[in-house]
Amino acid sequence: MNTQNDVVALVNISTQKWPPRHRTYFGSLEIRTPEPGEAFAITPIHACKGIMDLGDKRTMEFPITAREIADDLVREINGDSGEGSFHGVFVAAGPMPTEAELAEAHRKLDAFHRRLVDAADLEWERSHNPMFITDLERRAARELKQDKPWLYDPKPQAECPACGEKIKAGVAVCRSCRAILNREKAAEFGLVPRVTETPLDLMKLREKGSAK
Numbered sequence: 001m002n003t004q005n006d007v008v009a010l011v012n013i014s015t016q017k018w019p020p021r022h023r024t025y026f027g028s029l030e031i032r033t034p035e036p037g038e039a040f041a042i043t044p045i046h047a048c049k050g051i052m053d054l055g056d057k058r059t060m061e062f063p064i065t066a067r068e069i070a071d072d073l074v075r076e077i078n079g080d081s082g083e084g085s086f087h088g089v090f091v092a093a094g095p096m097p098t099e100a101e102l103a104e105a106h107r108k109l110d111a112f113h114r115r116l117v118d119a120a121d122l123e124w125e126r127s128h129n130p131m132f133i134t135d136l137e138r139r140a141a142r143e144l145k146q147d148k149p150w151l152y153d154p155k156p157q158a159e160c161p162a163c164g165e166k167i168k169a170g171v172a173v174c175r176s177c178r179a180i181l182n183r184e185k186a187a188e189f190g191l192v193p194r195v196t197e198t199p200l201d202l203m204k205l206r207e208k209g210s211a212k
């Protein structure tokens, strides 16, 4: 096979971003994600030459086809979330994915998302604990546009008395206006000087008290 012309299309229908893939024979490769308005993105995969170490400083080059490389990448990306997991990447038979290939990928992605949502529903019924709901399950529900009670962060939110911004309960300092909301806690993390009362301070306090 002429490795120069050996290219296959790795197709991605998901908007999920993955870290670059690394292989000794091609270095680093970014898997493309569809731009807004695009139904899919193609990452061209080229054939490579592998180098086999034969020992005694002898090496042997061997060809790796584009299809082998693409299949390996697809297996790695789709398979990272347990049995039957699918994240929307596949190798097209031709230079462009066919309607049938895209429909099949959407069917598989939908089925995987539904399974994740079902698992999260079961978990929620059992524990009612959002800590046990995975990011993957939340993403699946959002992809299916399903509203679920476990999608929300149940931590009660309070308002900063200084600026009115929403703040998490129990924080020491307001994130938006830097107001100190809990002096003791802020001092604990070195955000404000610790209050230490010296005998002189106490004397001043007493003076103030008696001046009233």
Ligand SMILES: [Zn+2]
Residues within 6 Å of the ligand: 160, 161, 162, 163, 164, 165, 174, 175, 176, 177, 178, 179
């Ligand atoms: Zn504030």
